[in-house]
Amino acid sequence: MTTQPKEQQPPARFWSVDDVDAMDFDPVMEELLHEDSMTRIKLPHGEGDAWVAAKYEDVRFVTTDPRFSREALVGRDVTRLxxxxxxxxxxxxxxxxPEHTRLRKTVAKMFTARRVEQLRPRAQQIADRMLDGMEQAGPPTDVMEHLNTPFSLAGISELMGVPEEDWPKIAHWARRVISASHGRAVSERAKEEIGAYFDALATARTDDPRDDVVSAMAAAELDGELTRKELxxxxxxxxxSxxxxxxxxxSNMVYLLLTHPEHLARLRAEPEVLPQAVEELLRYVPHRNAVGMARVATEDVPYGGITIRRGDTVYVSYVAASRDPERFEDPHRIDFDRTGNxxxxxxxxxxxxxxxxxxxxECQVMIGSLIDRFPRLRLAVPPEQIAWRRGELIRGPEALPVTW
Ligand code: HEM
Incomplete structure (x- = not known):
């Protein structure tokens, strides 16, 4: 494969991906947003370096141009977090x-806005039950332990068709798979175990289908639309996910609301603002550290004064792009009235x-129910005492002690 001679490429900056506390914006992302063009980075693991798109338009370009492939990533030890x-x-x-389209089609109908809306009453029931537990536990207590963690697990697990008695196992595996801190062997083993679990569940649902995602995928497998491994x-x-x-x-949203009393007060006074508040918080929350899965250029791509060579690795930062000042006015400010978000x-x-x-x-139900149930909800410790996750892919608090 051709690669650009090193001397013609901008030098790669080593992104050590230091932990950033609270909801602070990673200073490296800020720098990337102010570069003239896409630049090159090197991450802590894997080989070589990579291009990174941080600006909104650059991210949109890389993510929609078919010359940047995910399939070409398979088997390559690219630089990564x-x-x-x-x-x-x-x-x-x-x-x-088209493989990707085929796979996505098998589950798309289970996740439409309409179908999800039908799940809202059930989600509300689950949230109410969990908040009863939190109320009984009494203050101060960890809202993540009582609500964010079990509710997220319950929501996706019910939809997938995972029986409640298996949720703790799933939670254990899920945590290990996404963790960067337990090491490769632990994550790989968790991936195998959770894979074997869904393989067995798919077999059970093939014989006895229900109204859940695994049954829908098992039916698609019977129709030859996807293989068992793909399922x-x-x-x-x-x-x-x-x-x-x-x-x-x-959890990050709850933290932001509890540390921005003016926004919390607005939500209490105008509950109808909740959907747009959640949307703005989605934009604002720096969901992950560094960057996720790369793409690989399948041919030379000239773009904005640089040439991305065939075989080059390319990353995008959705977190940075959502704070791009060229796209969002005053991007580091939370604004529930933001238009064109x-x-x-x-x-x-x-x-x-x-x-x-x-x-x-799920975010709307959790936040709406939480602030409704506890009119005097606040952090039980000063914000500086909240412990934040270290060395992980997804950012967030370890726990969120609250009182009311
Ligand atoms: C606030 C919560 C969530 C955030 C911020 C989020 C964010 C993202 C992002 C940024 C991607 C694109 C990554 C890429 O370019 O490859 C993605 C992909 C994905 N997400 Fe989510 N996600 C969330 C919740 C969920 C939920 C509830 C599900 C459950 C079905 C889910 C399932 C997936 C899957 C399967 C993909 C891969 C799609 C593909 O490669 O075609 N995510 N998510």
Missing amino acids: APHFIPLDDAVGFTDP VAMAVLMEI GTNSVRFNS AHLAFGNGPHYCVGPWLARM
């Missing part, structure tokens, strides 16, 4: 259209998140 790759090899994340990889990715992304994102928190292009409507609905 985690010691291992998160998805299983056959997962949607590693495919390009398992997709199920694992959905379960893990559904559990962890919503868990931490919603086309943030990229759920990604862009073919790999756009499978569960944005589920995530939105």
